[in-house]
Each structure stands twice: as structure tokens, then as C-alpha cells.
Amino acid sequence: MRCSAGSTAINSKLARRFAAHAVLIGYTAVALWPVLFILANSFKSRRAIFAAPLALPGPGSFDLVGYTTVLRGGSFGTYFANSLIVTLASLAGIIAFGSMAAFALAEYRFRLNTLTGLYLMLGIMIPIRLGTIGILELMVGTHLVNTLAALILVYIASGLPIAVFVLTEFMRTISDDLKNAGRIDGLSEYEIFGWLALPLVRPALSTVAVFTMIPIWNDLWFPLILAPGESTKTVTLGAQQFIGQYVTDWNAVLAALSLGILPVIMLYVLFSKNLIRGISSGAIK
Amino acid sequence: MTALELVGITKRFGQTEVLSGIDLAVAEGEFAVFVGPSGCGKSTLLRIIAGLDGQTSGQVRIAGANADGLAPAKRGIGMVFQSYALYPHLNVAQNMSLALKRAGLARAEIERRLTVAAEMLELTPLLKRKPGTLSGGQRQRVAIGRAIVRQPKLFLFDEPLSNLDAALRVNTRIEIANLHRLLGTTMIYVTHDQVEAMTLADKIVVLSSGTIQQVGRPIELYTAPANLFVAGFIGSPKMNFIAGAEARRAGAKTLGIRPEHIRIANENPRWDGVVRHAEHLGSDTYLYVRTDTAGELTVRVAGEAQAAVGERIGISPAPATLHRFDDADLRLAPL
Amino acid sequence: MTASAPPPVGAAARRPPRPHIIVFLAPALLVYTAVMIVPLLETLRLSLFISVKNETVFRGLANFGTLFFDDRYAHAFWNALRNNIFFFIIQMLQNPIGIGLAALLALPRLRASAFYRTAIFLPTLLSFVIVGFGWKLILSPLWGVAPSLLGDVGLKFLFAPYLGRESSALTTLGLISVWQYVGVPMMLCYAALIAIPDEIIDAAEVDGIIGIEQFFKVKLPLIWPTVGMISILTFVGNFNAFDLVYVTQGALAGPNYSTDILGTLLYRTFFGYQLQLGDPNMGAAVATMMFLIILAGVCVYLFALQRRLNRYQF
Numbered sequence: 001m002r003c004s005a006g007s008t009a010i011n012s013k014l015a016r017r018f019a020a021h022a023v024l025i026g027y028t029a030v031a032l033w034p035v036l037f038i039l040a041n042s043f044k045s046r047r048a049i050f051a052a053p054l055a056l057p058g059p060g061s062f063d064l065v066g067y068t069t070v071l072r073g074g075s076f077g078t079y080f081a082n083s084l085i086v087t088l089a090s091l092a093g094i095i096a097f098g099s100m101a102a103f104a105l106a107e108y109r110f111r112l113n114t115l116t117g118l119y120l121m122l123g124i125m126i127p128i129r130l131g132t133i134g135i136l137e138l139m140v141g142t143h144l145v146n147t148l149a150a151l152i153l154v155y156i157a158s159g160l161p162i163a164v165f166v167l168t169e170f171m172r173t174i175s176d177d178l179k180n181a182g183r184i185d186g187l188s189e190y191e192i193f194g195w196l197a198l199p200l201v202r203p204a205l206s207t208v209a210v211f212t213m214i215p216i217w218n219d220l221w222f223p224l225i226l227a228p229g230e231s232t233k234t235v236t237l238g239a240q241q242f243i244g245q246y247v248t249d250w251n252a253v254l255a256a257l258s259l260g261i262l263p264v265i266m267l268y269v270l271f272s273k274n275l276i277r278g279i280s281s282g283a284i285k
Numbered sequence: 286m287t288a289l290e291l292v293g294i295t296k297r298f299g300q301t302e303v304l305s306g307i308d309l310a311v312a313e314g315e316f317a318v319f320v321g322p323s324g325c326g327k328s329t330l331l332r333i334i335a336g337l338d339g340q341t342s343g344q345v346r347i348a349g350a351n352a353d354g355l356a357p358a359k360r361g362i363g364m365v366f367q368s369y370a371l372y373p374h375l376n377v378a379q380n381m382s383l384a385l386k387r388a389g390l391a392r393a394e395i396e397r398r399l400t401v402a403a404e405m406l407e408l409t410p411l412l413k414r415k416p417g418t419l420s421g422g423q424r425q426r427v428a429i430g431r432a433i434v435r436q437p438k439l440f441l442f443d444e445p446l447s448n449l450d451a452a453l454r455v456n457t458r459i460e461i462a463n464l465h466r467l468l469g470t471t472m473i474y475v476t477h478d479q480v481e482a483m484t485l486a487d488k489i490v491v492l493s494s495g496t497i498q499q500v501g502r503p504i505e506l507y508t509a510p511a512n513l514f515v516a517g518f519i520g521s522p523k524m525n526f527i528a529g530a531e532a533r534r535a536g537a538k539t540l541g542i543r544p545e546h547i548r549i550a551n552e553n554p555r556w557d558g559v560v561r562h563a564e565h566l567g568s569d570t571y572l573y574v575r576t577d578t579a580g581e582l583t584v585r586v587a588g589e590a591q592a593a594v595g596e597r598i599g600i601s602p603a604p605a606t607l608h609r610f611d612d613a614d615l616r617l618a619p620l
Numbered sequence: 621m622t623a624s625a626p627p628p629v630g631a632a633a634r635r636p637p638r639p640h641i642i643v644f645l646a647p648a649l650l651v652y653t654a655v656m657i658v659p660l661l662e663t664l665r666l667s668l669f670i671s672v673k674n675e676t677v678f679r680g681l682a683n684f685g686t687l688f689f690d691d692r693y694a695h696a697f698w699n700a701l702r703n704n705i706f707f708f709i710i711q712m713l714q715n716p717i718g719i720g721l722a723a724l725l726a727l728p729r730l731r732a733s734a735f736y737r738t739a740i741f742l743p744t745l746l747s748f749v750i751v752g753f754g755w756k757l758i759l760s761p762l763w764g765v766a767p768s769l770l771g772d773v774g775l776k777f778l779f780a781p782y783l784g785r786e787s788s789a790l791t792t793l794g795l796i797s798v799w800q801y802v803g804v805p806m807m808l809c810y811a812a813l814i815a816i817p818d819e820i821i822d823a824a825e826v827d828g829i830i831g832i833e834q835f836f837k838v839k840l841p842l843i844w845p846t847v848g849m850i851s852i853l854t855f856v857g858n859f860n861a862f863d864l865v866y867v868t869q870g871a872l873a874g875p876n877y878s879t880d881i882l883g884t885l886l887y888r889t890f891f892g893y894q895l896q897l898g899d900p901n902m903g904a905a906v907a908t909m910m911f912l913i914i915l916a917g918v919c920v921y922l923f924a925l926q927r928r929l930n931r932y933q934f
Binding site: 131137 | 638640641643644645647648649651652654655656657658659660661662663666717720721724725727730736738739740741742743744745746747748749750753754755757758763765768769799802831852853856857859860862863866867883886890891900903904907908910911914918
């Protein structure tokens, strides 16, 4: 066993810590700087953006012209509402259907249990976009093109595999005794699911929510293909097209980008505690 | 009246047979204990009685009627689990009254039963607390209270003391015995601890590998075990088993003698040996003796025994305490 | 109570029906099958047909022949495939960086760990629109942000219009994607690392295994399954990529198709662009190829690699 003199051991440990922090701070800067840069410049006047791009908005350069252009130029209110509806409805569907399926797979012994589980979870490895052609045909056939419902259905289908995967693991950890006590007390299977099991897997539900919510909100492909109409545009699609249109109006572009960043940050701050708890308690193994 | 009757209960999981042809009758008001090592099927049997698992074949009759097809909640049973299984988001009073509300009882009646049970179990000051804030012993009492308020015909206990520490286990054991005396309900109690079985039971059912080894009163199982398994399972420390020439001389394949039935004999000892190890508990002394003719024997001496390790001693069994077992490990009639 | 004669011993007890199982499973199975599985099968089926004057004719593998060899499509296809593979190689950078960051973050009693984690994960939350356009602006020669920044550290000569040059556009996009997605392997490996019991780390410290050696000899082997899973998910995600290229370079994946990947090729083939009409069957063929590539990768992972990635039970 190596014996090092006390002081050098402490010194090397301090040195190691210092190096670790240095690397982390360095990378944090790399990660955050572009975002902060965009946010800062969105509040500056056009001249200031070009003259001193690296400066923070100050009294001379502060200007909301970008934001006013954005809010006038596109119906971002509608787009935002659409994104919100689609994301929340899809999340609700994923969590509701996913947790029910996970409960059944974890709780009941029946012949097709393993097979059904595998069937649902192989969707994790298969990107749903590959079936777009078929999906478009389906939506055309059911007259759901250019509706939010089309997007919601697609996102529920694509989010179910990972939800079932994560939630089944969690459902398995619920004590059998507790469920049996409920049965003896006269609770129906549905009550045992909704009233007993679901509250006990709350950390997992948060994890699933965050992991599925982000790709849904940020998705460009399906809004572009299934619901590009003005009334059904999501904020991501709307922003992309707006920017494409106003590409020379730097203020507007920066403002549009910033408007996209803020809601995501807020949601993340809200959910991050649960997310960590969910991941660390073994949701992803 | 028979509170519980099991007729030919068999349970198979795939190819493995976990319970084989269990036949049993428990009279009303009896305290029956299912005891056996892990994996003997006792918990499975309890779950089948409760209706939480179905039997592969055979019939369960509760209070004289066929219980097959009846949901657990409709069988008139109350169950206490090893892990207490209290609803974490309800307080004590709500935990105890949930089943009654589900059954549609009038609020006044629910209140009445709740108050009586809470007093019986000293839970009254805890009624508004959530299970997470209670100690293990308190939680166990709430679990028992939850079963009591349903006024069941049959009380089922699934290793209720296993999660408690040693001192608490003894206290709760006495409380359960008192409860039985007070309520007079038929109780089925599952445990792997033979001490709990001996102290609580009116009737002990010893199970091993899915079959009943013996049914009887505690003292019967102690003095007249039906086979080698029961003899070795009941009684602590374990019965000494002697095989080989010594056993053949007595006309058996195996001899059994309980440690507490062996005395130190200075004159005409039956067996001679060397003390290999001694444990002094103050109240008893356990001597582990390597005898010349009968293998290793454990001897329990009351009080403090003056026997040093390495010392040669002679030991003898007390009169009429030697058990004989034949080639099929069944007990032979005493000589 | 009436006494009923017990059934003959050995008669099987009837299990009561359990409709709730179906109720629990039905909604998920229905949506999943209808919207994910069936369309995928439909796509695979379509790739075997061609449309002639509004009629679909079965053509077997002819579409694939066209895709691989016909001048109209082959050049684009092989180019896109090549680019995709190159893109994937660059994306693999994401994992070592993420694991490294996670290793630092998982150090015991590291202060501000939560802050670092939140900050580094932030880009992952952003949409491709923000990431794509944001970086496009930053790297734009018009604005001069990047050149002046590089100039500040004396590296101005390194600057070039990365996104506008054929030779560097794809690499740049790859690096931008790494910047965006490092958070995912970081988070997952972080969770795996903090799941390692302290006692194992303590034992290593007592044995004198510390620092980087400890990471490579003790911690990394214990999180291989997580690393494996992240790798296969990166692989799948990569061949599914579309949004970043679409946002920064448009559907034509310029300059001169140097950033064209299978996703953008699929989009153009199916929906058509500029001069070429959309062709659903050829589009289906492209999608089928993507599916087969992903399937091959997944099978390699599941059968060859996963068995070797021991999952240790603590």
C-alpha cells in the first residue's frame, strides 16, 4: 500500500479538486455562453448588436425592437398555445396509457406478459419518423391532417415505449403486501392502480415527463409534415419559418430565439429536482 | 363449527408443485399456526386462504361455505402483513376505516368500531398521524387494528413479527395472545419461528416442502414429534440426532435426544466425551460435547455448569426422553 | 349456509376472469400499434411498389436497385449515407465528453455540482431552431462575433465561414450537435456513477487507487451498461437526424449537399423539391434503408455487445 506524507496527500487532493472545478467551469462557459449571448443581444438595438456584439445591453443599447417585430410579425400567441396544448395533451396521454400498461405488465402474471412488454419497448429503438409516410396516409384517411390531434396521437405513440420501460421498473418495486391489503379491504384493481400505485411512482412520472416533454416541444418534423397550417403551427415550426422569413432582421431573429429559450428554462427549473431524483432512484439502469 | 377447512389443496407454479394435497380443519376460535422453513409453502397457503392466489386444485371452505370464486374482500377475513402494508397517504384513522367505508357501513358504526379498536390497541393518541411518522411497533398495531374493525370471521397473520426487533417481538407476541383471548376470533398465523408457534398456538401445523408434516397441540409436537423433520424443527436448541451403531443398538436408524434432557452423569454415564466448546448464559450453560460413541451432542444445563473446555465428562439422557426414528424417518413407539 | 359437496380432489379451480388487464393495456397498445407499428409496416410495404399513373405496381426490390445504382438517386443516396456515417463518428465525441463531465460531477462533496449539471444540461433543452440559428449567427462572418472572439485569444487565423464551406459544414454541424447533446450522456452516466456504493470507492481509496486511475479501473467498468445503452441510442438518434440540418442549411442540405444526411434525403425524396416531384415509393425505399441500418446496429448491439456488458448487482 502506498503511503504518502500527510501534507502532500492533502495538496494533491486539493490540486485535483481545483483541476476538476476548472474543467467544469470551462465547460459550463462553453455550454452557457452562446445562450447568454443570444439572450443579451436580443435586447440590444441593431446598431449595438453589430458595433459591440460582446457587450451587455446597457442604457445606450437597450432596445426591445426585436421583440416588438416578433410579436407583430407572427401569431406567436397561437403558436405558443398550440405547442402547449400538444405537449400537455401528449404528456397526459403518455403518462396515463403508459402507466396503465406498466402496471398491468408489472402486476399480473399472464401468458403474453413478456411478449407484450417487448413489443411495446422495441419502439425505443425504432424512430417513429421512419413510418411518416404511413402516418401521413393514416392522417389523411382519418381527416386529421392539419389538426393538433394528429400531432398528439403521434407523440403519444412515440413516447409510450420509453414510458412503459421506465414505469414498469418502478411499478415492480411497489410492495405486493400493500396491493394485497388493498384487495382485502375491497379496493378494485382500478383503484389499486390509480389510488395506490400511481402516487407511489411519482418520481418516475416526473422523469418520464421531462424526457418526453423536451423532444415533443422542440420537434420540427411532424409539425412540418402533419400540421403546417397557420392555425396549427407549433412555436418551434413558427419560429423556424419566421426566422427564415426575417433572416436579415437580426433583432427579430434574436428575439424569436430568446422567446424560445425562456419557457424551456422555466420548465426545466421546475422539474429538475424531480428529474434527478427519478433518474437516481433507478429509473434508468 | 369448522371456521376453516382445506380439502386437497394443491398449488403448482408451472412445473413446480409448491403445495401437495393439504387437508386441514380449524375449529372456530382456534389459534392455528402454520410453521416451517422458508419455501415450505406456508405463505402461499395463507394467500390461497385469503383468495389472493388461486389454488390449482382442491377447495377452501370458510365458515362452512365454499370460498372459491369469492374475492378476498368478500371472504370475511382480516389480514396482517409482515411489512404492515399501511396506506402511506392516509392517516391511522383513515387506514383503519377504509375497508368499512368501501363496504358501505354507516358513519356512526364506523366511528364506533374505530374507537373500540383504537382503545384496545392503545392507538387513540395516534389516530391523526400518518404511517411514515410511526415506529415499527405502532405501525404493526395499526395493521392489526385495520383487520379488527372489519370484525372478520378469520384473522390471517403473515409473519407479522419478523420486521420487529427482539424486545418488541416478545411484547407484540403477548399482545396478540391477549387479543385472541379477548376477541375469540379464529386466527391463522404463519411464521418460520418455532418459538412464536409454541407460545401462541392452540394447534400447530408443521409444513415442509408443501406437505403437512404434523398437526397437533404444541406440547404434543414437543413430546411426540411424528417424524425426524418435526423433531428437529420444534425445540431450541435443536434436538440431538444420533445415527450409526449407537442408534442400531437401540433398534432404530436415528436416535433423538433434546439438549435439555441430557444430564451430566458422574456415575455410569451413557456416553463419554470431551467438552469442545461451552457457552455460559448465566441462566443456562450450553456444552458441546464430542462423545466417543454418539457423535457431537449439545447439552443444556440449567444454571452455571462447571465444565471446562477440553475436560472429559460423562453424560446421560433423562429417563424416557430418547426418541427413536426408523428408516423412513418416522417416529417409533417409545420402548 | 348451504353445504355444497366439495369437488373431486384434483379438479382444477377456475380462475375468475380478469378484464382489467385488457383495460389497462388496451389504450397503449392501440395507439402504439396504429400510429407507430402499422405505418412503419406500411412504409416497408410501399418501398416494394412503384406508382405508375395512379396505380401501384409491385416491383419487388426494384426501388432499391434504383436507389443504389440509378443516376437520379444513387449519387444522392450514397452521399447522404457517407455523410451520415461521418456525422455519427463526430457525434461519438459526445459520449467521452459527457462521461468525463459526469465523472467530475460525481466526485464526492463537489460543491456547486447541481449548478454545473443544470448549466451543462441547458443546451439539450433547446430546440434545434435555437441551436441551429443561434450558432449560425455566432459563426456568421457578417456579424463578426466569432472572428473577434478568436482574435481575442490570438486564434483569428482559424476563422472561416465554417457553415458555408463544403469541406467544413458537416463537421461544424456535428460539433454543434455534440455541444447540444452532451447533457444526455452526462446525466445518465452521472446517475449511474452515483449509484455505485460508496464502500467500493472507499475500498479503492484504501488500496491506493485514486484519481484518474480510479475512474478507469473501478468506476468506468461498473457503468459500461449505461455507456452501451447511450451509444446505441446515439446511433439510433443519429440516423434519425434531420432537424438541425434543416434549420441551418435548409432542405437542400447545402452547400452543395455536403450536409445532406439520410433524414433530409428522405424528406426531399418524399415531398419533392424544386425540380423533382415527390415520390412516395422511393421515399419509402429510403426510409426502409434507414430502418435496416438502424436494425442492423441494434442487433449488433443486442446480440454481440450487450452480453459482454455485465450488469453488476449491488
